[in-house]
Amino acid sequence: MPEMIDHISPSMLSLFCRCQEAFRRRYIEGIKLPPGIAACIGTGMHKGAEANHRQKMGSGCDLPVSDIQDAARDGYHKAVSDGIFIPAGEEAGASAELSKGVDTAVSLATAYARHVAPRIRPVAVEYKMEAAVEGLPVPLLGIIDVLDESGWCPDLKSAGRKWPESKAEGNLQPPIYHYLLKVTRGIEASMSFEVITHKGDHQPIPVNVRDDDLAPIVARAKGLLHTMQSGVFLPAEPGHWMCGPKWCGYWHSCSFIPNYKKCARSNAA
Numbered sequence: 001m002p003e004m005i006d007h008i009s010p011s012m013l014s015l016f017c018r019c020q021e022a023f024r025r026r027y028i029e030g031i032k033l034p035p036g037i038a039a040c041i042g043t044g045m046h047k048g049a050e051a052n053h054r055q056k057m058g059s060g061c062d063l064p065v066s067d068i069q070d071a072a073r074d075g076y077h078k079a080v081s082d083g084i085f086i087p088a089g090e091e092a093g094a095s096a097e098l099s100k101g102v103d104t105a106v107s108l109a110t111a112y113a114r115h116v117a118p119r120i121r122p123v124a125v126e127y128k129m130e131a132a133v134e135g136l137p138v139p140l141l142g143i144i145d146v147l148d149e150s151g152w153c154p155d156l157k158s159a160g161r162k163w164p165e166s167k168a169e170g171n172l173q174p175p176i177y178h179y180l181l182k183v184t185r186g187i188e189a190s191m192s193f194e195v196i197t198h199k200g201d202h203q204p205i206p207v208n209v210r211d212d213d214l215a216p217i218v219a220r221a222k223g224l225l226h227t228m229q230s231g232v233f234l235p236a237e238p239g240h241w242m243c244g245p246k247w248c249g250y251w252h253s254c255s256f257i258p259n260y261k262k263c264a265r266s267n268a269a
Helices: 008-020 020-028 037-059 065-081 094-115 164-169 173-185 213-232 258-266
Strands: 122-131 139-148 152-159 190-197 202-207
Touching: 008 020, 008 173, 008 190, 008 213, 020 037, 020 213, 037 065, 037 122, 037 139, 037 152, 065 094, 065 152, 094 190, 094 258, 122 173, 152 173, 190 258
Parallel strands: 152 190
Antiparallel strands: 122 139, 139 152, 190 202
16 A cells, blocks of 8 residues: 555545546645635635634624634735746736735625624534544545534535536535544534635535445545556546646646647747
């Protein structure tokens, strides 16, 4: 068994399912790329929510909206200052997009404060969970945003537009989080995605999770470990939305992309 990983998380497994080669670059070669602007916007919103949840565990009351907005603004600026991925050819408009990003992060945090925060009575915030699973030589690991006193586990998401229903159904997080909460806290958690769009809309999506939902995820995890043992990593499906210079920071150095395409992109930029 390779010693490159000592756990499997939802984000790790999701990347492997999208593109094994990107997984190899990130988790075996250790090449961690900075996030894009959209991810920094989401980080800002999450930091605003986290600040509110942490103090609410003691106070029982939500922060003023302005305080949540300030935490989101600070979280966005910190994420950007740590490094950001700008796709080739989009450098000219990056400054304007970065400026818009902070306003979007604050707007998302405002929508969270109005639509989601009042419903949550937090008992755990940014809670790290790890547990063994039968048939896997490494444990599953997850970090939830917040856990409500009722056993509700809402996962806050930012999005450019509302999610299609199929996106929630195929997400790997709920079954993994459901299992980990059962093992680490002994509860049958209710799961949901709380999607906040860039327009400020709130889309609550309850997710029905059954114990049987974990078995297909364990099978995928076994596939991941088998691939690591074999050392053969396949790229994303040709034409997949992720396989392009706009979405993948490994694209220009990927051995599965013909050099003439890379040169054409560089010349166009």
